[in-house]
Amino acid sequence: GKRTPKVQNKTAQVIYESLGEEILTAPARVERRGTTPCLFGKGGTCCRVCNMGPCQVVEGVEELKGVCGASAATVVARNFGRMVASGGSAHSDHGRQVAIDFYETVHGETPFEVKDKRKLRVVAQALGVDPNQEEPELLKQIAEVALRVFNQQEGEIPFIRRAPEKRQALWRELGVVPRGVDREVVELLHRTTIGVDQDYRNILMACARTALADGWGGSMIATELQDLLFGNPGPIKAKVNxxxxxxxxxxxxxxxxxxxxxxxxxxxxxxxxxxxxxxxxxxxxxxxxxxxxxxxxxxxxxxxxxxxxxxxxxxxxxxxxxxxxxxxxxxxxxxxxxxxxxxxxxxxxxxxxxxxxxxxxxxxxxxxxxxxxxxxxxxxxxxxxxxxxxxxxVNIPDHTVDVVVGFSHETILYMLGGRFRASYKPLNENIINGKILGVAAIVGCDNYRVTEEIQVELAKELIANNVLVLTTGCAATGLGRAGLLRPEAAELAGDSLREVLEAVGCPPVLHMGSCVDNSRILVAASEMVHTGGLGEDVNELPVVGCAPQWMSEKAITIGQYFVASGATVVFGPDFPTLQSQVATDFLFHEMEKIFGAAWRVARTAEEFASIMIDHIKNKRKALGI
Ligand code: BF8
Incomplete structure (x- = not known):
């Protein structure tokens, strides 16, 4: 007979229970497959890059290296690299399409038009295009430079100049400034094929470069050109679920x-x-x-x-x-x-x-x-x-929830900085005076194998501790369903955060957009540094990111570009490198020394919250605030 599997999502549960016939849904497939996936696949030590394998590799066991002699660290780094390349290619192929659409639009070939004139000159400047020229020429140049971000072979992608000077200098010193998106993705796939890069450190550093090409390249192009074409998001009421x-x-x-x-x-x-x-x-x-x-x-x-x-x-x-x-x-x-x-x-x-x-x-x-x-x-x-x-x-359970969304980086400038002095100064001041403890981003997917309560409990815990929460992607929708994107949810915030939020009518969790819009968070963090008072680089800020329910390869690429940009991220409930202690140590510890930020892993909402709040407190301490 019909049996409804346990579904992590209340609305989905109600709908599936009402179905007259048994339909094989993803949660049902999870139940049927059981809870123990292949340890080698899960932990990153299954090597499939040639036809002598697949080789299941065990760290520290000579007999259980790959047939070619590949160590667990190499295999894990390769697999991780292929996730980064794949995730970066997804965001960037999206970004490229937007750039093509933008090009066609400014050449009068689509029914769209450039809506956001205010942002136009900002984007031009960031791309290294002279903003002081007639609009038609300006638009065409933006389109050309944007397309070049993908196929450029040498030099530096232009948006990296938006990062703090100190970060740019570090990237140059480390040799991880992306040359062009396509080049970085192709090179990482090349390096991780049979018999090429066999130094896990070298592979993982290449991962950083490719991920940066996504964050400051493909994804940022997508976000910025979408804003130009369709309008920069501003606060707007809507419904989710x-x-x-x-x-x-x-x-x-x-x-x-x-x-x-x-x-x-x-x-x-x-x-x-x-x-x-x-x-x-x-x-x-x-x-x-x-x-x-x-x-x-x-x-x-x-x-x-x-x-x-x-x-x-x-x-x-x-x-x-x-x-x-x-x-x-x-x-x-x-x-x-x-x-x-x-x-x-x-x-x-x-x-x-x-x-x-x-x-x-x-x-x-x-x-x-x-x-x-x-x-x-x-x-x-x-x-x-x-x-x-x-x-x-037909069965439409009435589960909708009100939300206020549209917190682009520019919206936050205006909301927190006031209409006439759009700036991050008030935000920085509130962080310095301690009303806001720090800023945390909850981003990424949802996952049929993880309870969606994790990110909700985590968000509640963070705001109760006066941490302002930013969110994107499916996490944003999930937090919306939990009612946290309503200004009234400010009542769940700690007293001092609540005071700041109520003064401007902001929800405690700010929806910044889709997954490519994580690039908005890169810009916002850089702006916080430029504004002053919180150090000279992103890694000094009391900020931290997380993806508690990640599932897509894209999430890994995002995490890696945040780490390489100086923001520590916590992922969970597991991580795709854990079967190599050596490679995992590099990502979790050595990267801290190299980039001033690293990966962490957590399983429960409490673990996430304690790692993230501790991180913010440590950064505050280092800043002497
Ligand atoms: O790019 S959060 S499940 S929808 S990968 Fe996918 Fe994950 Fe959702 Fe958007 Ni992002």
Whole structure:
């Protein structure tokens, strides 16, 4: 008979329990697979880079080296490197696409236009483009320089000049300044293939360089050009989670899932097009309703206030409401099981990107140059499904939660610095006077194998200790579901943090965007250093990051660029290098000496909180505040 597995997410649990038939969901697959994954795979010592293996390697056992003699440290470093390269390639291929869309836009080839004129000159300057020129020329130069960040072969990627001087000097001394994104990713893949780099230290330093190419290159290009094209996010009220105001009973529901906001922006434009509204009405719906999933969701949440139905672990549940006419996907974090779940309903899974097709999906390719036509074709496919919605299968639990989002680095400047003196000075002052103990970022994924209570408990503990929390990605949506993105949640903060938050009407947890928007945190941390009073480099700041439920390779790349940028990060509940003590020591301890920051691992919310709060206190002590 039907049995619902234990699901870590309340909303998903309610939906799965109501299903009349047993549907194999990710949580059910976790249960069936059991809890003990392969130790070699998990700990990073399974070497698959050639056909003499796979070799399962054990540290310190001569007989259990790879056939080629590869040590556990080498294998772990290689595998770690391949995660960094892969994660960096994902953010950066996204960034490249945005740069191409931007190029086409400024050459008049797409229906989009550059919305954010205020930020234009800031970005120009940061890219080394002369901001004092006529706008059309300025835009074209920005587009060209942005594209070069990917294929440049020598020199330095331009955004690294946004980092504190001291950090730049350190990177130059260490030889880890990225030359160009593609070059770093290709080189890391080369180095980690059979018979190339066999010094784990050398490999792990290359990881730092490639990760920096992501953070200060691909991801930062994505964030900045998306802001220019679609607007810099500002504070906006919205809703998250599955509920009747997010998934509408009387409308054609289209979930937008994936990462590149260009598609979602086009769908939002098309959904309000009178022609499309009329067509929706013809089939008995009031119109077309969009809801976001994963980082695409965060992008349109931040800029348009369009609700997010779910983070990574709710993608199947959103479909299982039975009320989605279509799930439109582009790239990244789309589970293959989505198609299987959709088969039980009338829901179309529409792939749009030539890089990511799905068996059982309908492919309607999206081209930014024909953005509106493509978006309309996609919405028409959804509209045609509306009459097939089976009301007896619809279950939309009303679990929505209010949020206030849109805390781009610029928003924080204005909120905390005041409209007329946008600056981090007040933030720094509040840190120096101790009202704010420090700043912590909770970022990254959610994971079917980890309870989502970890990040919620952690966030509560941090704010209770007067730590201001920044968040991005699926963690942000999860903290939103827990009510922590509401200004009223300031009441959970310690007295002095609460006072600061209430003066400006800020929630205690600030949603800064999608995963590529972790680049906003790099800029914010650098600004805090530039503002003065908190040391000369990022590693002196009382700041710390974490990803308590990481699952994607992208999270590892993010963690590594934060560490190389001087911010210590805590990951959990496990870490992909633990079967080599030597390589792990390098990441957890030697990197501290090299970059002034390192990786840590924690398992429970208490462990995370104590490591992070201690770290902040130690940094304060070193600053003498
Ligand atoms: O890039 S947080 S599950 S959706 S990888 Fe994926 Fe992780 Fe979510 Fe966005 Ni980020």
């Amino acid at each position: 599955i509920g009747l105001s997010v998934i509408r009973e009387d409308m054609v529901n289209v979930a937008v899932h994936g990462h590149e906001p260009v598609l979602a922006e086009a769908l939002a434009m098309a959904a309000s097009d009178p022609e499309i509204v009329e067509e929706a009405k013809k089939v008995g719906a009031k119109g077309v309703n969009l809801a976001g999933i994963c980082c695409t969701g965060n992008e349109i949440l931040m800029r348009r206030g369009i609700p997010v139905a779910g983070s990574f672990l709710q993608q199947e549940a959103a479909i299982a409401t039975g009320a989605l006419e279509a799930v439109v996907v582009d790239v990244q974090c789309i589970m293959q099981n989505v198609v299987e779940i959709a088969k039980h309903f009338h829901t179309a899974v529409i792939t749009t990107n030539p890089r990511a097709k799905m068996e059982g999906g309908i492919h309607l390719e999206f081209d930014a140059r024909k953005a509106l036509d493509c978006a309309k074709a996609i919405l028409r496919e959804a509209i045609a499904r509306f009459p097939k919605r089976d009301k007896s299968k």
